[in-house]
Amino acid sequence: MRNPVRLLLGNPVVLKELRGRMRGPRAFIVLTGFLALVGGFAILLYLGMNAASRTNTGQVDGGEIGRTLFAGVIGIELFLVTFIAPAFTAGTISGERERQTYDLLRTTLLPESQLVMGKLFSALAYVFLLLLAAIPMQSLSFILGGTDLPDLFISFVILMTTAIFLGTVGIYFSARIKRTLPASISTYGVALGIVIGTILLFFILTVVTAPLLDRSGNVQASRTTEWIILIGRGALICLNPITTLWVSIDALVEQQSLWAFEYTFQGGSQGATSTVTLPSPWLVFTVLYLVISALFFMFTTRRIRQIDEQ
Amino acid sequence: MTDEPNPVSSENPTVEALIENIDHPKPDLSSLEVDREDYVIETIHLHKRYGKLHAVNDLNLRVPRGSVFGFVGPNGAGKTSTMRILTTLMLPSSGEAKVSGFSVLTQPREVRRSIGYMPDFFGVYDDMKVWEYLDFFAACYEIPESERPGLINDLLELVDLKHRRDDMVDKLSRGMKQRLCLARTLAHDPEVLILDEPASGLDPRARIEIRSLLVELAKMGKTIFFSSHILADVAEICTDIGIIEAGQMVAQGPIDEMRRQLLPHRQIVITLLGRVDEAKEKLMQVKGVQEILDLKDEAGRKRIQVNFNGEDAGISELLTALTSSGIPVTNFAEQTQDLEAVFMRATKGIVT
């Protein structure tokens, strides 16, 4: 088996894409724009928070501001990643068709997996660069307190996983649909689905299960029902990058646990409380989406290997 | 300022080049070794349907090893469709196609290894230099990095683009792009070149350059299968031709055989002031004359057509036979019956 790093760097598509992407002012402009947006947002947030906390208590809570700033920066990064990852990938295969370079490429010996991997890697490498460049901005919150390295780690993993997933989905649609515009629309549809759709489903679940909840939203039902609701909520939380990050960091703050957290059953066996240890949502999120990404990668490769009907 | 067009002047180098090309020497194909027992490309009852349209209809194409094979047919005849099947880009509706003995259906990778393909329309990447373009495709053909610089130089030299090595690909002219694409098809030293209208959209000079490049490649031992609707081009550089019409192969074989088969004789039309019977008698005595037909009178002058089988020397003998007997000839002309006639005769103009 060949060294995977060499395989990646020896991938002609990676070389070609990076060469093209890094040539000229475009890469510089996108990076600058990204940092300006994230930075500008962070400054606004800081100023706003500062003013707000001053009027309320007359005293600045550094940790509070730090946490909000951190969340805000990640929020805008997530927003940008959900825009950039599809934009960088949904045109990769269809674009080759539209520019009439696809046939030339397909008659070479380039394996389909290398084509897909090359396109995906070069798009993600750039997203990775953007996220890396924004880390100092996130680290501002360290100075103010309230957040720590594990928070940064979790958020970075979640953002990167989101980018990988949306990137593979983008390439999948690009190979499947053959035209860039509908491929982009489909990919943004999926992006919207995981960012907004899952939250809507969460609300629907909450509404449907409302009779089983008490005033503070805790479950008052049999153990089995509580399990079902727990899994339902958990699944929806773990499908959404925002809620995943939220709950994971909550677990980190409340229970000082990066990998797992303890859930205490509220209702059921006449007040006899018991607890169960669950994996932290970011772990589930990452594993789940990486597996789905691998599947999409496979589907894409298979689609490209198929000889066209027309 | 006047809008007067430039008079054609031989001081203009472009014009000179064009004039020079009008009577360029015919390429010599005699050194090519064509093995008519061994087919590099073979299709067996190949069909392609697009919905109701039968674009390729029971095509049995056979391209001999070492040949320069011109695949000729009118617009929409099914040339591109056939080529896309042969290059593993499109599935046939039914039938089988083999390239270098490999099935396009079950061994596409082996087929790709043995072909170099130039499509009729193709794009180039807009963010690449000429050498990077070739480097990229060489890498796609699994050529080791260490061998690529030398290969790129050789290829650029072959297609005469060495001076444009560091230019951006999309800034090249159409003819240069065409040559670059041809260089690209050669990166992995394939056995067969499949070229879809390699000369289309080129000026006369570029057309001739591409043609001589093809002959050059054929001499290097490659089988060249290319499509065209310009029969004159094909005739000059082909050892074999296949004529396709409405998805069906009308005729295929060695070019000389095709000429003989479809153009049985040369036709000479002679206009006389009189003494027709005497003229006929004299003409019948010349070797190679097969038959003499009466044509309709034209402005009171007698016209006859001589069907003749032979070389140019024989034709001048015809004229000598008449003039030496003092028969008044006002016009003597061989009907131009080149391959275009073969084409027109073979293709009845039924285009889908």
Ligand SMILES: Nc1ncnc2c1ncn2[C@@H]1O[C@H](COP(=O)(O)OP(=O)(O)OP(=O)(O)O)[C@@H](O)[C@H]1O
């Ligand atoms: N993808 C397609 N879908 C539907 N019909 C098609 C498709 N491709 C080709 N055709 C039709 O099939 C027929 C053969 O087309 P093809 O391109 O093979 O002809 P051709 O001989 O290459 O013509 P030309 O000399 O104009 O390039 C045409 O009638 C064309 O309209």
Ligand SMILES: [Mg+2]
């Ligand atoms: Mg065509």
